[in-house]
Amino acid sequence: MLQNIAIGQYVPGTSFLHRADPRSKMLFIILFAILVFLANNVITYAILIAFTVMTVMLSRLSLAYILKSLRPVWILVLFTVILHVLITKGGEVYFQWGWFSIEEKGVTQAIFISLRVSLLVLVSSLLTLTTSPIDLTEGLERLLGPFGRIGVPVHEIALMMSIALRFIPTLMEETDKIIKAQTARGANFTSGNLIRRAQNLIPIVIPLFISAFRRAEELALAMEARGYRGGVGRTRLRTLTMSWRDGSIALAACVLLLVIGWWRT
Amino acid sequence: MTEERLLALQEVSFAYEGEGGQKETVLNRINLDIHKGAFVSVLGHNGSGKSTLAKLMNALLLPKEGTVLVTGIDTRDGELIWEVRRHVGMVFQNPDNQIVGATVEDDVAFGLENMGTDPAEMRTRIRESLQAVGMEAHLYDQPHRLSGGQKQRVAIAGIMAMRPSVLILDEATAMLDPMGRREVLNLARRLNREEGITVVNITHFPEEAVFSDRVIVMRAGQVEWDGTAAEVFADPDRLQALGLDVPFAVRVRHALAAEGVSLPFILHQEELVEHLCKLLLKR
Amino acid sequence: MQITFEEVSHVYGVGTPFERLALQDVSINIPSGSFVGIIGQTGSGKSTLIQHVNGLLQPTKGTIRLGDVTVTPTRKLPHESRRNIGLVFQYPEHQLFEETVAKDVAFGPLNFDMPPEMAELRVREALEIVGLDYQEMKDRSPFLLSGGQMRRVAIAGVLAMQPKVLILDEPTAGLDPAGRKAILEAIYRIHREQSLTTLLVTHSMEEAARYADRLIVMAGGKVMLEGKPDEVFAQADTLRELALDVPETVSLISQLNRKLPEEQRLPSSVYREEELISHLLARISDRGER
Numbered sequence: 007m008l009q010n011i012a013i014g015q016y017v018p019g020t021s022f023l024h025r026a027d028p029r030s031k032m033l034f035i036i037l038f039a040i041l042v043f044l045a046n047n048v049i050t051y052a053i054l055i056a057f058t059v060m061t062v063m064l065s066r067l068s069l070a071y072i073l074k075s076l077r078p079v080w081i082l083v084l085f086t087v088i089l090h091v092l093i094t095k096g097g098e099v100y101f102q103w104g105w106f107s108i109e110e111k112g113v114t115q116a117i118f119i120s121l122r123v124s125l126l127v128l129v130s131s132l133l134t135l136t137t138s139p140i141d142l143t144e145g146l147e148r149l150l151g152p153f154g155r156i157g158v159p160v161h162e163i164a165l166m167m168s169i170a171l172r173f174i175p176t177l178m179e180e181t182d183k184i185i186k187a188q189t190a191r192g193a194n195f196t197s198g199n200l201i202r203r204a205q206n207l208i209p210i211v212i213p214l215f216i217s218a219f220r221r222a223e224e225l226a227l228a229m230e231a232r233g234y235r236g237g238v239g240r241t242r243l244r245t246l247t248m249s250w251r252d253g254s255i256a257l258a259a260c261v262l263l264l265v266i267g268w269w270r271t
Numbered sequence: 272m273t274e275e276r277l278l279a280l281q282e283v284s285f286a287y288e289g290e291g292g293q294k295e296t297v298l299n300r301i302n303l304d305i306h307k308g309a310f311v312s313v314l315g316h317n318g319s320g321k322s323t324l325a326k327l328m329n330a331l332l333l334p335k336e337g338t339v340l341v342t343g344i345d346t347r348d349g350e351l352i353w354e355v356r357r358h359v360g361m362v363f364q365n366p367d368n369q370i371v372g373a374t375v376e377d378d379v380a381f382g383l384e385n386m387g388t389d390p391a392e393m394r395t396r397i398r399e400s401l402q403a404v405g406m407e408a409h410l411y412d413q414p415h416r417l418s419g420g421q422k423q424r425v426a427i428a429g430i431m432a433m434r435p436s437v438l439i440l441d442e443a444t445a446m447l448d449p450m451g452r453r454e455v456l457n458l459a460r461r462l463n464r465e466e467g468i469t470v471v472n473i474t475h476f477p478e479e480a481v482f483s484d485r486v487i488v489m490r491a492g493q494v495e496w497d498g499t500a501a502e503v504f505a506d507p508d509r510l511q512a513l514g515l516d517v518p519f520a521v522r523v524r525h526a527l528a529a530e531g532v533s534l535p536f537i538l539h540q541e542e543l544v545e546h547l548c549k550l551l552l553k554r
Numbered sequence: 555m556q557i558t559f560e561e562v563s564h565v566y567g568v569g570t571p572f573e574r575l576a577l578q579d580v581s582i583n584i585p586s587g588s589f590v591g592i593i594g595q596t597g598s599g600k601s602t603l604i605q606h607v608n609g610l611l612q613p614t615k616g617t618i619r620l621g622d623v624t625v626t627p628t629r630k631l632p633h634e635s636r637r638n639i640g641l642v643f644q645y646p647e648h649q650l651f652e653e654t655v656a657k658d659v660a661f662g663p664l665n666f667d668m669p670p671e672m673a674e675l676r677v678r679e680a681l682e683i684v685g686l687d688y689q690e691m692k693d694r695s696p697f698l699l700s701g702g703q704m705r706r707v708a709i710a711g712v713l714a715m716q717p718k719v720l721i722l723d724e725p726t727a728g729l730d731p732a733g734r735k736a737i738l739e740a741i742y743r744i745h746r747e748q749s750l751t752t753l754l755v756t757h758s759m760e761e762a763a764r765y766a767d768r769l770i771v772m773a774g775g776k777v778m779l780e781g782k783p784d785e786v787f788a789q790a791d792t793l794r795e796l797a798l799d800v801p802e803t804v805s806l807i808s809q810l811n812r813k814l815p816e817e818q819r820l821p822s823s824v825y826r827e828e829e830l831i832s833h834l835l836a837r838i839s840d841r842g843e844r
Contacts, residue, residue, distance in 0.1 A: 193661075231363075243393050
C-alpha cells in the first residue's frame with residue numbers, strides 16, 4: 007500500500023538523458039521553468055511542446071509509462087481546468103444555462119495553465135525518472151557547493167538526504183509492522199470522528215518516533231566508529247564529470263532561450 | 272615467534288552517569304592484552320559490561336580511569352583518534368542501523384571517504400573487500416534488499432576496506448537467523464586465518480566461542496575468567512551460574528559425568544561421537 | 555481452538571509488477587491445545603502464514619477455519635474474534651507506546667471493551683505470568699526498562715487479552731540465554747495451565763525440540779513437512795536440503811548409529827536432551843554389567 011507513492015520513480019537505463027550529468031539536468035530544468043512562464047502564444051507553446059516530446063524520446067522511456075506514473079498530477083490538472091473554465095469570464099460566450107456559462111477567456115486560460123503545469127511536471131519528472139536518487143543528491147551537493155563558503159552546511163544537507171533515501175524503505179516496513187502489531191491488539195484505525203481517528207494514530211506514531219531515534223543514535227555511533235568527522239578532508243567515491251552530452255544540453259538551452267525570446271509577444 | 276601486543280587495557284574503569292547523577296560502574300579495573308592474529312571471544316550476559324569493553328577499544332568511549340592502548344596509541348590522544356578507529360573496526364548488533372550508503376558500493380566506500388582515500392584507489396579496495404566477504408555480485412544492490420547475514424557481511428567489507436588490524440564483532444550475530452550467523456562467523460574465522468586479522472567476537476552463543484583461541488568471560492564489569500575454550504568450558508556449572516550456556520557436547524559430557532560415566536574433555540560433537548562409540552563398543 | 559487451513563494461497567501485490575506468491579496451497583490442521591513449532595528459512599512464508607491466523611492477512615484463495623469462524627477471500631475475520639487470537643510479533647518491544655507499563659498492557663483489553671476494573675486484573679495476571687512484579691512495574695515507563703523486560707511487557711500486552719490461541723514470532727530473538735529461557739518457560743507454563751493452542755515460529759531447532767508437540771516445516775511458501783517432532787526430525791535429509799539443521803541431539807544419535815552395530819543402535823525417535831542422556835546411560839551400564 008505504501009509503495010504506490012512512487013511518482014517519477016527512477017527507472018535504470020543508459021539513454022542520453024540517463025548518462026547526462028545530474029547538474030546540467032537540474033540547471034536545465036530551472037531554465038525550462040522560466041521559459042514555460044515566458045511562453046505566451048501558440049507558437050512558443052508549440053515550440054516547447056515539440057521540445058518536450060523530443061526530450062521524452064531522448065530518455066527512451068515510453069510516453070505512456072511516464073503519463074501513467076504521473077496519474078495523481080493529471081487529476082490536479084483536470085481540477086484546475088474545470089476551475090478556470092467555470093470561474094474565468096470574458097470574451098465570447100460559448101454556452102449559457104442560467105448563471106452557468108463557459109466563456110472564451112476561461113477556455114484559453116484553462117488550456118494555457120494546464121499546458122504550463124503539464125510541461126513542467128513532465129520535464130521535471132524526466133529528471134527523477136532518469137537520475138538515481140544518489141546521483142541527484144550528489145549533483146545537488148556539487149551545485150550548492152559554492153554556498154558552503156557563506157556558511158550553508160551543504161555537505162550535511164546532502165548527507166541527510168542520502169541517509170533519508172537509505173532509510174525510507176526500512177521505515178516503511180517498520181510502519182507496516184507496527185500497524186499490524188497494534189491491529190492485532192485490537193486497535194481500530196478506521197472508525198470514529200476526526201479527533202478520535204487522530205488519537206488512534208498515537209499507538210503508531212510514538213513507536214515510530216522512538217524507533218527512528220534509536221536508529222539515528224545507533225547509526226551515528228556506527229558512522230563515528232568508521233571514522234566519520236564531517237565533510238573536512240573527505241573524498242568522494244562518485245565523481246561527476248561533464249561530457250559532450252552536457253555541452254549539447256547547454257547548446258539546446260541557449261537555442262531554446264533565443265527562439266522563445268524571439269517569438270513571444 | 273614474538274607476540275605483538277595489539278590492544279592493551281591497563282586498570283581500565285568506566286562508569287555511566289545514572290539517573291539522578293549517581294555513577295553506575297560498568298567496568299572495574301580491567302587488565303587485558305590482545306595479541307596480533309588472535310581470535311578472542313568475549314562471553315557475558317546482558318549488562319556484564321562486554322559491549323562497553325568493545326566501545327573502549329576503538330575510542331567510541333574513553334576510560335574514566337586507566338589506559339587503553341591500540342597499537343601503542345593511547346585512545347585518549349585526540350589527534351590520533353582517527354588512526355585508532357582505522358585500526359579497530361567494529362560491527363554492531365543491528366544490521367539495519369549501521370549501513371549508511373544507499374547501495375552496497377556506497378556503503379563500503381563510506382569509511383574510505385572518511386579517510387580521504389583517492390577515488391581510483393577506493394574502487395580497487397571496494398572490489399577487493401567485497402570479494403573477501405563474497406558479496407561482489409551485490410555491488411549495486413540496495414541494502415534493504417539483502418538478508419541480515421548479507422548486511423553484516425557488507426558491514427565487514429566496509430571495515431576490511433579500511434585495512435584494519437582488529438575486527439570487533441559486538442554481538443553482530445545476535446539478530447541473525449542460524450544461516451546468517453554461520454555466514455558471519457565463518458567469514459570472521461576465515462579473515463582471521465587467511466588475512467591475519469585479529470578478531471574480538473562479543474557474543475552470548477557458546478557455539479561461537481568454541482572456535483576461538485581464547486575466551487574471556489565477563490561478569491559485573493570484571494573479567495571473571497580468561498583462558499582457552501577448553502579451560503573455560505571445563506566448568507559448565509560455573510558458566511551456567513553466570514547465566515551462560517555451554518556447547519551441547521560439553522553439556523552431554525557433564526550430564527554423563529554426574530552419573531559416574533567419565534569421558535575425556537571435549538568441545539566438539541565429533542569428539543563426543545568418537546568417545547561414546549569407544550565406550551559403547553568396549554567389551 | 556482448532557485451526558484448519560484448506561488449500562490456502564496468498565499473493566502479495568496482486569496486479570502490480572511486484573506480485574509475489576507467498577503461500578501456495580497450504581493445508582494444515584492444528585488440533586486444539588497443541589504446541590506447534592513453525593520452522594523455515596527467512597522468507598519461507600512463516601510470517602505470512604501466522605498473519606492469516608489472526609486475520610491481518612486474508613487468503614487470496616482457500617478457506618481458514620478458526621474454531622467455528624470461517625475466513626475466506628471474501629469473508630473477513632470479525633473484530634471480536636481477533637481477541638481470541640493473540641499475535642506477538644518479532645521484537646514486540648517496538649510496539650510499546652504508553653506512559654506506563656500498566657497502561658500499555660491494558661491497551662488490548664480496553665480495545666475489546668473490557669471494563670477498566672477487569673482490565674486491571676488482567677494486566678496484573680499477565681505481568682505476573684511473564685515474571686514481572688505488578689506493584690513494582692505498573693507505574694514505570696516501559697522505555698526505561700531493560701531489553702528483556704520490555705520484551706516481557708510486550709508479551710504481557712498480548713496475554714492480557716486472554717487469547718485462546720497464542721502465536722509468537724521468534725519471541726527470543728536477540729536475547730541472552732537466561733532471557734531466552736525465562737520467556738520460553740513462561741510461555742510453556744501458560745500454554746499448559748490455560749490449555750492454549752500455541753504457535754511458535756522459531757529458527758532454533760533446540761527450542762522446537764524442547765517445547766513443541768507438533769512441527770510444521772515451511773519452504774518457498776509451502777508446507778514441506780508436518781507431524782510430531784520425531785517424525786519430522788527423522789527426515790534429516792529433507793531438512794538438510796532446505797538448509798535447516800536437525801537438533802544436536804538428533805544429529806548425535808544419527809552419527810552414533812552410523813558407527814554402532816545394528817543391535818546397539820539408539821532409537822532415532824529420541825530428540826529431547828534428558829531422554830538422550832538416560833538412553834546413553836542405560837546403554838553404558840548395560841555394557842558394564844555384561
